Amino acid sequence: MNASHRGRWLALLCLLPFALFFILFQIAPLAWVALNSLNTPDGWGLGNFSKVFSSRFYLQAIKHSLQIAFWSSLIGIVIAVIGAYSLRQVDSKLRDFVMAFSNMTSNFAGVPLAFAFIILLGFNGTLTILLKQAGVIEDFNLYSKTGLIVLYTYFQIPLGVLLLYPAFDALREDWRESAALLGASPWQFWRHIGLPVLTPALLGTFVILLANALGAYATVYALTTGNFNVLTIRIAAMVAGDISLDPNLASALSMVLVGLMVVITLVHQWLLKRSYHVAR
Template structure:
């Protein structure tokens, strides 16, 4: 009993920290999102303005497009990379790659933006090389396609770290047995491999989506806040000099919370119905 109380006492600083920096700000955001500065009244005015404004609709659409596509691309590349790493076995090469992946998973924000500006900016070294040989086309780093490329880059290491342990659930005997029964590798993956990995794939996709929806530093450093996505709009509303309206920013933040909560609920429902959790 004494050890239990000691453990609870040790958790007290963490609990206070969590309440101060997670629960209290969330309550503040929820309450203030219903106060409209323009109407000077409580209600759904902020949400109505957001959902009827083409400017905010564009921010939401751009955020969803960048987040969904970068998460999907990152998941596919991480799936291929995780399988390849699993196939080479527990050797020195695997440890080196996983260490490098762990390091690059933290390579985001301003350093990542600076790296892409040097490589693919208007006068980046790769941009000049591709332009010289006429291979650049209409690609611009500061367009939505460029943002998807940047986001995909920092999604890949995180996706690989999350997916790689799931491949331990694939038994080599299953692949050998399916081959003996005449199944091709494609049929093996469609009927065995992907169903077994589906909970990990869905969970990883949701985490990558949340990671992309909340990303701020990278896109702000690349575009100086001139790209219309939800995190940039929230920052402008909370700390901007011209469009200062923290209550509207709170409403935008709550829309993100509701969106991610809905996605998480759907993910949990799909996982319960997945092959791995079927009774």
């Protein structure tokens, strides 16, 4: 056996633990959920999915999940783009501090985040009272869909900054200078050069933020104690059996969540191919 073959077998051997881990903790659970989603009291079939899509309650959960994920991701990525670009223009010490802070806040979620927002923006929260006294707002309900979008946006922004910051390395300063010498305005530079170069990173980050929001559970549960109707709350409720125990229906809802992510990913890939053709 020559050196190249030995190197190939060694690489495959090193890959084996990862492959086993991936199969045991990714593929096997997904296959188990998919199998159980087809298990109904009347036998195997699509009865659970029929129940999901014929119920206004579950359709509302899907709608709320998509709305919160979309708007929090959209607002988050807009602010993250501005933040990541601004970090390129500031002192390195301030940049390092903001990146470290973003890294910390991107993991600040769940019960601590919900508690912090209740203190700040609850019905009697500090900021809520101050904004009401200043006449900026008349009423704000943190426990509504709007409140959840604000809450989700908070942990979307630092994640977006961390993901988009390296993407700006692709923008070379001499491109901007060349465009300016040729008479291009800043808007024309971003329209014809900057945004097309950043498009793959923007689309990829947006998909990650959508997945991050669609799969969030601890934060919304801690804030609303499970009373707001989103997919993750419904899945957990049917598995825990607080009101009704139906793990097979929970599996069907989980597959709906997986299906949403598959559709989003396929659209992302289609937009990427389209952006590459436009760039050419």
